[in-house]
Amino acid sequence: MAKDTERIEREIEAARTRLASTLDEIAVRADPQRIADDTKSIVVAKLNEPKVKYSLIGAGALVVGLVLVKLFR
Secondary structure: HHHHHHHHHHHHHHHHHHHHHHHHHHHHHOOOHHHHHHHHHHHHHOOOOOHHHHHHHHHHHHHHHHHHHHHHH
């Protein structure tokens, strides 16, 4: 009977340790600053792709051109 109690106590302690580790991992993953930094990195990487970069430059030039045409009419 004492061995069963000791085994159960060890299993409970192991479960607590696993739960603490899981909670620590969730806290790291859910950190708002980390999420913001990761998102910023993804966006910057996407904007640095030549296809996206030059498309945005072209769209910006078009908007500036249209604004200038409107202003000088």
